[in-house]
Each structure stands twice: as structure tokens, then as C-alpha cells.
Amino acid sequence: MRTWLISLAGAVASTASSAASADEPAFQRLAGSASAGVSANLQALRDDFALAPFEAERFGAAIAAALRDGTAVRTVTFALILVVVGAGLEWLYWTFAAAPLRAVVSTTATTPRQAVSLALRRLAYLGVGVALFTASTVGAALILPWHPNVDTMVIGAIALVVAVRSAWIIAEIVVSPHHPSLRLAAIQQYQSGFLVGGVAWLTMLAAAVALLPQLTTTVGSAPHLAEAIRVAMGFLITVSLITAVLIASRQEDRGGKERRRRPRFPKGLIASFVIVATAILALVGGGRIAALLVDIAIVAALLGASKRIVFFFCGMSSGETRSLPPRNFPTCCRSSCWRWFGLRHCSSGSQD
Amino acid sequence: MLFSRLIVRRIRLGSGLFLLLFVACHLCNLALGLVSVDAMERWRGALLMPWQTSFGQALLLAAAIVHASLGLASLASRHSLAMSRTDWVQLLLGLATPPLLLNHVVGLQVTSDLVARFRADYGYVLAVYWRYAPLFALQQLLVVVIVWAHGAIGLYSSLVLKRAWPRLAPIVIPILFAVPILALLGFAHAGEAVLARLATEADWRALIEQNLLIRREIGYRLGVIQVGVFLVYGVAVAAAVGVLAAKMLRRRSMRVMVSYDGGLTALGRIGMSVLEVSRANDIPHANVCGGRARCGTCRIIVPADADLDAPGEAELATLHRVQAPTDARLACQAHLLGRAVSVRRVYPAFVDATAAREPGSWLDETEANLEAVR
Numbered sequence: 001m002r003t004w005l006i007s008l009a010g011a012v013a014s015t016a017s018s019a020a021s022a023d024e025p026a027f028q029r030l031a032g033s034a035s036a037g038v039s040a041n042l043q044a045l046r047d048d049f050a051l052a053p054f055e056a057e058r059f060g061a062a063i064a065a066a067l068r069d070g071t072a073v074r075t076v077t078f079a080l081i082l083v084v085v086g087a088g089l090e091w092l093y094w095t096f097a098a099a100p101l102r103a104v105v106s107t108t109a110t111t112p113r114q115a116v117s118l119a120l121r122r123l124a125y126l127g128v129g130v131a132l133f134t135a136s137t138v139g140a141a142l143i144l145p146w147h148p149n150v151d152t153m154v155i156g157a158i159a160l161v162v163a164v165r166s167a168w169i170i171a172e173i174v175v176s177p178h179h180p181s182l183r184l185a186a187i188q189q190y191q192s193g194f195l196v197g198g199v200a201w202l203t204m205l206a207a208a209v210a211l212l213p214q215l216t217t218t219v220g221s222a223p224h225l226a227e228a229i230r231v232a233m234g235f236l237i238t239v240s241l242i243t244a245v246l247i248a249s250r251q252e253d254r255g256g257k258e259r260r261r262r263p264r265f266p267k268g269l270i271a272s273f274v275i276v277a278t279a280i281l282a283l284v285g286g287g288r289i290a291a292l293l294v295d296i297a298i299v300a301a302l303l304g305a306s307k308r309i310v311f312f313f314c315g316m317s318s319g320e321t322r323s324l325p326p327r328n329f330p331t332c333c334r335s336s337c338w339r340w341f342g343l344r345h346c347s348s349g350s351q352d
Numbered sequence: 353m354l355f356s357r358l359i360v361r362r363i364r365l366g367s368g369l370f371l372l373l374f375v376a377c378h379l380c381n382l383a384l385g386l387v388s389v390d391a392m393e394r395w396r397g398a399l400l401m402p403w404q405t406s407f408g409q410a411l412l413l414a415a416a417i418v419h420a421s422l423g424l425a426s427l428a429s430r431h432s433l434a435m436s437r438t439d440w441v442q443l444l445l446g447l448a449t450p451p452l453l454l455n456h457v458v459g460l461q462v463t464s465d466l467v468a469r470f471r472a473d474y475g476y477v478l479a480v481y482w483r484y485a486p487l488f489a490l491q492q493l494l495v496v497v498i499v500w501a502h503g504a505i506g507l508y509s510s511l512v513l514k515r516a517w518p519r520l521a522p523i524v525i526p527i528l529f530a531v532p533i534l535a536l537l538g539f540a541h542a543g544e545a546v547l548a549r550l551a552t553e554a555d556w557r558a559l560i561e562q563n564l565l566i567r568r569e570i571g572y573r574l575g576v577i578q579v580g581v582f583l584v585y586g587v588a589v590a591a592a593v594g595v596l597a598a599k600m601l602r603r604r605s606m607r608v609m610v611s612y613d614g615g616l617t618a619l620g621r622i623g624m625s626v627l628e629v630s631r632a633n634d635i636p637h638a639n640v641c642g643g644r645a646r647c648g649t650c651r652i653i654v655p656a657d658a659d660l661d662a663p664g665e666a667e668l669a670t671l672h673r674v675q676a677p678t679d680a681r682l683a684c685q686a687h688l689l690g691r692a693v694s695v696r697r698v699y700p701a702f703v704d705a706t707a708a709r710e711p712g713s714w715l716d717e718t719e720a721n722l723e724a725v726r
Binding site: 067068069070072073074076077078080081083084085087088092095098099100102103105106178179 | 481482483486487489490493494496497500501508512525528529532533536537539540543544547634636700701702703704
């Protein structure tokens with residue numbers, strides 16, 4: 001992880017320095033091409049939304065035809081067989097594994113290291129359940145005689161279900177809303193349920209972004225409708241993220257009201273700005289820059305939280321206390337800046 | 353009380369098993385679609401005819417009404433929504449079944465009863481579902497899985513507590529899997545065959561369409577019946593949920609403290625069982641049967657003067673079966689009356705069904721297991 005962070009930081013730094021030393025006409029050319037690219041993307045977006053209603057009608061007709069010729073009934077029948085096989089086998093597994101899992105979650109961890117050990121055991125039990133579900137549904141899907149093009153959709157749908165469930169399980173293990181002593185993150189009890197729900201909701205939206213456009217393209221040959229759905233779902237994800245950030249920052253303000261003595265850096269505002277900027281960049285075609293922005297935001301958040309994470313797992317293994325006071329953002333920034341300069345120094349030293 | 357809880361529980365289980373038997377026969381008949389539509393029709397006499405006589409129909413209808421009513425009564429008699437995941441699944445599947453199934457029953461059985469010349473054979477049913485009304489097919493496919501899952505969970509929950517379960521499991525579990533899968537495969541196979549026949553045999557298609565015409569002619573009457581049943585069912589569900597909500601709202605401020613072994617404490621409300629308090633407060637508490645007074649794993653030791661309601665017949669029977677001492681209660685049946693209560697859990701939270709089948713064995717192992725987990 002550390003190596004990855006250093007290399008990413010180095011890449012960002014080299015991009016910044018090369019941009020600063022670029023000559024003026026090159027920059028103008030770059031700006032011109034970027035502007036043209038943005039205009040083209042916005043025009044494509046307008047076309048997508050203008051043509052989406054017609055394609056939606058065509059998609060509806062395709063669905064109706066699939067219902068009439070038996071394709072849809074057959075597909076749903078086979079999909080339900082997958083549900084029976086997958087859910088049934090996993091249920092059978094849980095009739096044996098539920099007791100050991102209950103044994104793990106009913107243990108009170110006295111130190112974070114013990115919590116990690118118990119979390120790994122929980123991950124093993126829950127992971128085997130998901131793996132069994134995946135293997136059985138994929139195996140059954142490969143055996144069943146689907147109509148052409150449908151099998152890949154089904155495998156995609158299984159993959160997305162597994163992705164959502166995996167994200168949910170990981171969030172549940174890390175945050176552990178019902179078992180505070182097993183929590184692996186320094187977060188408050190009132191945030192835990194909200195966090196798990198938020199992760200599950202966002203993963204589900206992300207899964208829908210991947211699946212729905214594929215469905216409309218495969219079944220209805222409707223690329224514009226697919227793009228419109230993608231944009232709409234992206235908007236929903238952005239709104240959900242901003243709402244989550246606002247709720248989290250409000251809860252944190254409320255939680256720290258008594259001990260707060262000076263105004264805090266508006267972390268929520270910055271996070272909202274980054275989310276909106278990423279969404280706009282993704283919308284106008286700056287996918288790579290948006291991805292870079294997301295990477296930088298993740299790195300900044302990790303750097304900001306690194307001290308808390310390290311202290312949570314190593315500094316407090318004696319088990320004195322498990323809840324840490326929230327740190328102010330400027331303090332995080334300061335320490336992150338020091339680390340940043342440290343990294344720059346290291347990288348320049350290695351170049352010399 | 354007209355019937356004791358024990359008898360009510362047995363009636364509910366019996367009616368459920370009766371309905372499950374019917375569904376199993378129906379699905380086995382559907383599975384014969386893997387052979388041919390004719391095979392389905394030939395075997396219909398053996399597998400479904402007993403249920404289609406006047407007596408069979410009356411019994412089936414009574415079982416459905418009794419099972420649904422007792423399910424709703426059980427929901428209304430709860431004091432909180434602190435239920436296990438399995439109970440939630442059971443509840444939601446059970447509530448979803450009647451509205452989803454009604455269309456199938458009214459469209460076929462009631463139409464057959466009203467119009468003598470209406471022929472509801474498998475050929476017609478499959479043709480309607482695969483060609484003329486595919487949305488109904490999707491609805492019925494869903495209901496097959498819902499009903500079977502509801503029944504299978506109920507059957508498993510009841511059988512797993514029996515001493516014979518280890519011997520029964522290798523037979524019952526494969527059947528629980530095979531029946532719905534084969535039924536769905538049979539439905540798919542027979543459906544394709546019916547679509548092919550519709551495309552080639554004009555006479556048969558005309559016969560199906562004539563049947564459809566009869567169905568359309570009495571559509572209004574069927575609609576009235578359907579709306580009436582929906583209305584009654586909707587009112588019954590709303591009443592059950594309303595009673596539960598009113599009870600929870602009325603007692604929301606009547607807090608009672610429960611102290612557990614190990615220094616744990618939890619807040620409950622008057623009327624809640626100790627097990628519900630444990631669930632609502634994430635206190636680890638064994639409950640293999642989900643709080644139905646069947647397994648005895650949730651039992652607690654309470655002081656003689658504990659402010660809890662008196663044990664009922666079902667609880668006494670289970671306590672007697674597991675040879676519990678006189679100061680033991682079942683946490684799922686011990687309801688809070690008002691004063692704070694102190695309890696000691698007998699089993700660790702991680703016991704499994706063997707603790708219900710052989711209560712003595714687990715008590716010896718409990719301490720050793722606790723040490724192993726630590």
C-alpha cells in the first residue's frame with residue numbers, strides 16, 4: 001500500500017511539474033482540444049437524451065416480443081432455478097455455519113488485534129457462503145440452455161449480485177454495527193449502521209449502472225437509452241454521495257458539540273466539491289481526470305486517516321480505550337503536507 | 353382462551369404441512385413436463401385429483417384460511433419487531449403468497465367451478481402462460497419459489513428439532529431442492545412444446561382461444577371475486593399490523609431493565625419477551641427455533657420473585673422435555689410485566705439444533721466451547 005501511495009504521489013507530482021514548464025502555444029492547443037472535446041461530449045449527451053424516449057419505446061416493444069415468443073418466460077424460469085440453487089445451497093451451508101459464526105460475533109474482543117483476528121474468521125465464514133452461492137449459480141447458469149446473448153447477461157447479473165454482497169459483507173465486518181467490540185474502524189456507534197447502509201446502497205447503484213445499460217443495449221439495441229440511464233444513475237450516485245457526506249458531517253458536528261472550542265475546517269464542503277467536480281468531469285468526457293481526482297481524494301483521505309488507523313491497531317493494543325476523538329481537518333492537512341514534502345524529497349533524492 | 357397456545361401452534365403447523373403436501377403434488381405434476389404435456393395430464397388424476405374433489409377443495413380452502421389467519425394472529429400478538437432474519441423472510445414470503453396466488457386460483461379453479469364447459473387442462477394453462485398472458489406466467493413462477501421457500505423453511509424449522517432429523521436430513525433436503533428445480537424445468541420444457549404445438553396445430557389453437565373466450569365472458573364476475581378476496585385479505589393484514597403498531601406505540605415509554613449474566617444490561621418494554629429484549633439490544637442469546645417455545649435453547653434461570661408472566665402450556669411442555677430445573681423459564685415466553693428483571697442465560701449464543709435434540713450434551717460442552725472461542 002505504501003509503495004502504491006508513493007508511486008501515485010510521484011506520478012501526480014511529475015504531471016504537475018511538466019504542466020508548469022509547458023510553453024504557451026502548447027497549452028492553448030491543449031485548451032482548444034479540451035474545449036472541442038467538451039462540446040462534442042455535451043452534444044452527444046443532448047443526442048442521447050433526445051433519442052432515449054424513442055429507444056425506450058423500441059425497448060418496450062422488444063420486451064413485449066420477448067414475452068410473446070417465450071424468451072422472457074424461459075429466461076425468468078431459468079433465473080429462478082439459479083435463485084433456488086444458489087440461495088438453497090447457501091442456506092444449507094448456513095444451517096451448519098451459523099453456529100460457529102454466532103460464536104465469533106458473541107465474543108467480546110478486548111484489543112483491536114483480537115478484533116482483526118475475529119474479523120478474519122467472520123470474513124472466512126461469510127466469504128465461503130458467497131463463494132458457494134457464486135459457484136453454484138455460475139455452474140447452474142453454464143448448464144442451462146439459455147437463449148443467445150442471455151447467458152452473458154446472466155453471468156453479469158450474478159457477478160453484480162456477488163459484488164454488492166461482497167461490499168456489504170466487508171462493510172459489515174469493518175464497521176460491525178451490532179457488535180461494537182468487533183469494530184475495525186475508529187467510528188462512532190451512531191455512524192455505523194448508516195455507513196453499512198450507505199455502502200450497500202452505493203454498491204447497488206454502481207451495480208445498476210453497469211447492468212441496466214448492458215441490458216438495454218443487448219435486449220433492445222438502444223445505445224442512447226443506455227447512455228441516458230448511465231447518466232441518470234450517475235446523477236443518483238452523486239446525489240447519494242453528497243447526501244451521505246452532509247449527513248455524516250452534521251452527525252459529527254452534533255457528536256463533537258460539547259468539546260468543540262474553535263470552528264472546524266469544512267470537510268463536508270470540500271468533499272461535496274470533489275464529488276460534484278468528479279461528476280461534472282465524468283459527464284463532459286474527462287473520465288481520466290475524474291478518475292485521477294477520485295484517486296487523489298482517496299489518497300488524501302487515507303493520509304488524513306493514516307495516523308488514526310495506525311493508532312487504532314498498534315498504539316492501543318493494550319485495550320485501554322477504542323474510541324478516538326475526531327481530528328480537525330487542518331491538522332490532517334498539515335501532517336499530510338509534511339508527508340508530501342517528505343515524499344518529494346525522497347523522490348528527488350533518488351533521481352539525483 | 354378457547355384453544356391453548358400449544359394447540360394453536362399444532363393447528364398452524366398441521367395446516368401448513370397440509371398445504372405444503374398439496375404444493376409438492378402440484379409441483380411434481382409440473383415436473384412431469386420434462387417428459388411431455390400428455391404425461392402431465394395423465395398423472396394429474398393421481399397427483400391432483402384428490403384435491404379437486406369437493407371434500408379436498410373444502411379441506412384445502414380451510415387449511416389456507418386457518419394457516420393465514422393464525423399467521424396474522426401471531427403477527428398481531430407480537431410485542432416488537434425484533435425477529436430473526438429467518439422469521440422476517442418467513443413473514444414476508446407468507447404475506448406475499450395470497451395476493452400472488454389469487455389470480456391463478458380464480459383464473460382456473462373458480463372458472464372451472466362456474467362454467468362446466470371450461471377445460472383447465474395443462475395444455476390450456478401452459479398456452480395461456482407462454483403465449484397469451486406471459487406476465488401471469490412470471491407472477492406464477494415467482495409464487496412457486498415463494499411458496500416453496502416458505503414451506504421448506506417451515507418444514508425444516510420443525511423437523512430439525514426432532515431426534516430423527518439426522519436420519520431424515522439425507523432424504524428431506526434433496527427433496528426440498530429437487531422438487532422446485534424439476535418443476536421449473538418441467539414448466540420450461542412443456543412450455544416450449546406447447547408453443548411449438550400452437551404454431552403448428554390450428555385446431556388446438558382454436559380450442560385454446562375458445563377457452564380463453566369463456567374466461568373473458570365471465571371476466572367481470574371473476575374480477576368481483578378477486579377484488580373481494582383482496583379486500584378481505586388487505587383488511588386482515590392491516591388489522592394485524594395495526595394491532596401490533598398500536599401495542600408498540602402504547603408501550604413505547606413503559607421501559608423495563610433486564611440484567612443478564614456477565615454484567616450486561618438491556619432496556620425493553622412491558623409485554624416484550626426476554627428474548628425480544630435480547631434481540632433488540634444485540635445481546636447474544638441462543639434461540640434455535642426463533643422463539644416458538646419448541647427448542648428450549650433460549651432458557652434462562654430467573655429468581656423466584658422475577659416480575660414475569662406465568663408460563664403457558666407450550667412452555668411447560670418444552671421445559672419438561674428438556675428436564676429444566678424449576679427456576680428455569682424460556683426467554684421467548686417470559687414476558688416483562690413492569691419491574692426490572694435479572695436473568696442468567698443457560699446456553700451460549702452459538703448452540704445449534706443438537707442442543708434442542710439432546711439438551712444434556714450441550715450443557716457439558718458449553719464451558720469447554722466458550723474457552724475454545726476465547
